[in-house]
Amino acid sequence: MSKELVTRAEDYSKWYNELVVKADLADHSAVRGCMVIKPYGYGIWENMQKHLDKMFKDTGHVNAYFPLLIPKSFFSKEASHVEGFAKECAVVTHYRLKNDEKGGIIVDEDAKLEEELIIRPTSETIIWNTYKSWIQSYRDLPLLVNQWANVVRWEMRTRLFLRTAEFLWQEGHTAHATAKEAVEETEKMLEVYANFTEEFLAIPVIRGVKTANERFAGALETYCIEALMQDGKALQCGTSHFLGQNFAKAFDVKFATKEGPLEYVWATSWGVSTRLMGALIMAHSDDNGLVLPPKIASTQVVIVPIYKGEEGLKKVSEVALDLVSKLKAKDISVKYDDRDNQRPGWKFAKYELKGIPVRVTLGERDLANGTIEVARRDNLSKETISVNGADNYIEILLNDIQNNLFNKALRRTSESTHVADSYDEFKKILSEKGGFVSAHWDGTTETEEKIKEETKATIRCIPLNNKSEEGKCIYSGKPSKQRVLFALAY
RNA sequence: CGGGGUGUAGCGUAGCCCGGUAUCGCGCCUGCUUUGGGAGCAGGAGGUCGUCAGUUCGAAUCUGGCCACCCCGACCA
Numbered sequence: 001m002s003k004e005l006v007t008r009a010e011d012y013s014k015w016y017n018e019l020v021v022k023a024d025l026a027d028h029s030a031v032r033g034c035m036v037i038k039p040y041g042y043g044i045w046e047n048m049q050k051h052l053d054k055m056f057k058d059t060g061h062v063n064a065y066f067p068l069l070i071p072k073s074f075f076s077k078e079a080s081h082v083e084g085f086a087k088e089c090a091v092v093t094h095y096r097l098k099n100d101e102k103g104g105i106i107v108d109e110d111a112k113l114e115e116e117l118i119i120r121p122t123s124e125t126i127i128w129n130t131y132k133s134w135i136q137s138y139r140d141l142p143l144l145v146n147q148w149a150n151v152v153r154w155e156m157r158t159r160l161f162l163r164t165a166e167f168l169w170q171e172g173h174t175a176h177a178t179a180k181e182a183v184e185e186t187e188k189m190l191e192v193y194a195n196f197t198e199e200f201l202a203i204p205v206i207r208g209v210k211t212a213n214e215r216f217a218g219a220l221e222t223y224c225i226e227a228l229m230q231d232g233k234a235l236q237c238g239t240s241h242f243l244g245q246n247f248a249k250a251f252d253v254k255f256a257t258k259e260g261p262l263e264y265v266w267a268t269s270w271g272v273s274t275r276l277m278g279a280l281i282m283a284h285s286d287d288n289g290l291v292l293p294p295k296i297a298s299t300q301v302v303i304v305p306i307y308k309g310e311e312g313l314k315k316v317s318e319v320a321l322d323l324v325s326k327l328k329a330k331d332i333s334v335k336y337d338d339r340d341n342q343r344p345g346w347k348f349a350k351y352e353l354k355g356i357p358v359r360v361t362l363g364e365r366d367l368a369n370g371t372i373e374v375a376r377r378d379n380l381s382k383e384t385i386s387v388n389g390a391d392n393y394i395e396i397l398l399n400d401i402q403n404n405l406f407n408k409a410l411r412r413t414s415e416s417t418h419v420a421d422s423y424d425e426f427k428k429i430l431s432e433k434g435g436f437v438s439a440h441w442d443g444t445t446e447t448e449e450k451i452k453e454e455t456k457a458t459i460r461c462i463p464l465n466n467k468s469e470e471g472k473c474i475y476s477g478k479p480s481k482q483r484v485l486f487a488l489a490y
Numbered sequence: 491c492g493g494g495g496u497g498u499a500g501c502g503u504a505g506c507c508c509g510g511u512a513u514c515g516c517g518c519c520u521g522c523u524u525u526g527g528g529a530g531c532a533g534g535a536g537g538u539c540g541u542c543a544g545u546u547c548g549a550a551u552c553u554g555g556c557c558a559c560c561c562c563g564a565c566c567a
Contacts, residue, residue, distance in 0.1 A: 004528095017560080032558065087565070122567095156491060156565060163566070215567095236567060275567055306526055345527040354526095361525055373526080490567090 004353055007287045012231040016282060020160045023290040023354050025277065033158035033165030040354065041277065045168065045297030048276060049148065051200050051296075055192050057182060061144040061172060066126050068150070069117040074125035075087060078250040084217020085121045088154040092117040119152040124218060124243070124269060127173045128251040129165035137256045142185070143175040152315065158169035161278035162235075162490055175265045177255065179244070182266035185219075186242040189270040190223040201276065202293040202406040203227045203283045204413050204434070204486060205237055208461025213445045216269075220244040226460045226485070228413045229282040232434020234460045234487035237279050240270035278490070284378075284405050290355030291377055293405050294398040301327060301334040301394060302356045304347045306363035312336065319387060320362050323372070332398065352377060357401050358394060362387075378404050419483075423462035423474045426486070430457055436487050440480035442473035451475055457486045 010014045012439050020026055027039030028034075037045065053063070067450055069092060074468060075082050075343030096111030120126065127145075135143060152166045176182040179249040190207060197203050206223035215222045219241035227237050248254070284291040294300050303323065305316040320336050327334045335356075344361070351359055362372040363383055372390055375382040378401045385393055420426035429437050441447060441459065452458050462484045473480050 014560085028559065030558075084566095151567095153566070157563095167567075169567080239567075271567080273567060304526095308525065312525090325556095340525085343525050343527095345525085345529085347528090349528050360527070365526070368558060 005287060011477050015287075016278075017160065019281060019290060020287060025281070025290075026160050028160070031165075033155055035160050035164050035166075037168075037274070040298065044280070044292070044296060045274060045277060047298060048196075048200070049170075052192075052196055052272065053146075053148075055196060056170075056172065059144075059188060059192060060308040061146045061174075061246060063147060064145050065147050065149070066120075066123050066130065068120055070123070070126045070279040071121050072116045073116055074129055075118060078218050078246055081124065081218035081246075081250075082330045085153075089121055090119040090152050090154055092119065116191050117230050120149070121151055121153045122269075122271075123147065123149070123151075123171055124173065124247055125251075128247040128267070129252060131173075131175055131265075132251050132253045135253055135255050138177050138258055141175055141177045141255060141265065142181065142191045144172075144185075145174065146170055159278075161274055161281070162322075163275075164275065167274045167291075168273050171269060171271040173217065175248075175253070176267070177257070177263075177265065179266050181413035182244075182268050183242050186221070186223055186240045186268045186270070189268070190225065190240040191239065191240070193270070193272055194225050196272075197225060197227065197237050197276070197279075198406065200279050200293065200295045201283070201378075202295075202402055202409060202488050203237070203279055203409040206461060206463055208463045208466075208485065210239075210461060211445070211448060211459050213448050214459065216241045218246050219269075220246070223464075224461055226437060226487075227279055227283065228416055228487070229279070229490070230412070231282070232416055232488070234436065234485075234489040235275070235279050235282070236460070236489070237276060238270070238272040241268060243267035243269060268439065283409050284364065285355065288380070289353035291405070292357060294357040297333075297355065297357050299301060299333050299335045299356055300398055301332055301358045301360060302347075302351050303334065303336045303360040303362060304344050304351075305336075305338050306344050307360060308364065312364055313340070315367060316362055316364060319367060319372075320360075323360070323362075323387070323390055331407055332391075332395065348375075352380075358397060360390075360394075370483045376401055377436070378408075417485075420474060421471075426457075426474050427455055430455055430488065434488060437458065438483045438485055440469075440471035440482075441472045442480055443485045444476075447473060447475045457488055460485045460487050460489060 005018050006014050024038050026038055027036045029036045040306050093113055093116050094107050094111045096106040096108040097105050101104045116306055146284045150166055150168050154164050155165050158164050174185050176185060194205050194207050197205050205227045207225055209221040210224055216239060221242040223240040225237045226234050229235055245264040245266060247267050253265050255260040257263055273350065281290060304318050305313060307313045307316045319340060324334050355377060357377050359375040366372055370387050370484060371384045372387050373382055373384050376397060418428055418429045418433060418435060418437050420439045426437055426439055448459055452484050466482045468481050469483060471480050
């Protein structure tokens, strides 16, 4: 039925690329690696922001905004941080252009900056430089700040939403009096992310910690949530870092304790980005197009009228608009599409492509029977129900769709999680099935790197609350106390 | 950033090898008929052929630089 898309089975990657563009979520821009997020896609991002922002506020955080441009010297203050980001920083070197002889525009060499500026790839340095002046005593702590911003990382290979040179995100940066409290914050925010992703995006996630090798540049511990996409590849959906005193020391941020002496503060940072859009798309959508969970869809219900002539439309609209106002009263977002330049069949296909969770069809035949037709996007089923009480029915249906999508994704994830006890078995699972592979690992970076070289699989995380289990590393045969999750990843 | 591919109207394409200002479909505009799964007929508009330079009397076509996108690697949320 899909006239628009290649199927997932034919070419998963192409399916994703086409879907993003054809469902009107985003476009490539004129600038390499950068995207234009279109209104339909941005509406979904706004919903994500709205819910996350509330969750941040509910856990005591406040929003602020720090500058896009960061003095280059700030970067060199935390050694591993520079090392991690140096290779992908865009640098501002001049502050003025001028006309050349040919009528073109060139950089004015006389306007060279004394100190070059970096376009933020993340804001730890500028924020910790600022926190130095905000924090003097234990009474200033904890400091719980979040910012919604754009960042730039000069990526070699980009894909819409999954990896773009510029992306939107939020970054939380907190300061605490004790290591214990900072670790608790790190874990709390990971849980916020996990709850958000599961409840609103209907994507089940594995909560875990990263290996030393995969850790954020400058962190002592990186926590993450990992989700499995339909093609069996893993996608990191959010990270939360315990930064220890690394940034406090680099930027000399100390506080007077209750007892008097000065101590360095403890830090965390945590973020999710527009990459979540990629996760959302890949987790639920099918060969007909996007499938959106009702809780995150910008339009939850669309009503398509079917009629003959102007008089017909008027009669149908009367009933349709009544339903619209009833749904709105229940805080359900609904669109009545009475455009007469497109026919119903065209609209059906379009809204399927765009993933609207529920479609209501209302024709003159229904008027006579007092019914409407309700179609759900998640399983493409349709039924005819009485127009009386339709608003209640739809409210329940939206909930049902939300749950169904989560359960479907949960089932897929658990069915795609396999246990391997030997390297041969490990490789076989990766090449034949994909998904998460739970296996013993000796804990060394060398082994992790070797496995990555040979299979392209990386350790996605060491799951939290992992049960300890004696075993042998699938690669080196050395003793191991727990299994970790491997996967091919985005 | 290395290897391979692509770029012609809003979208998808023919033409390119063998130089002579561009084909078809969808979409768009107007009108009429239609409307329960991507409507039909009639008429119409829309292109400096990615971009810049070169070769030539003449370039979508040949040559080179650049830009963007896709695939495969190295790097990464």
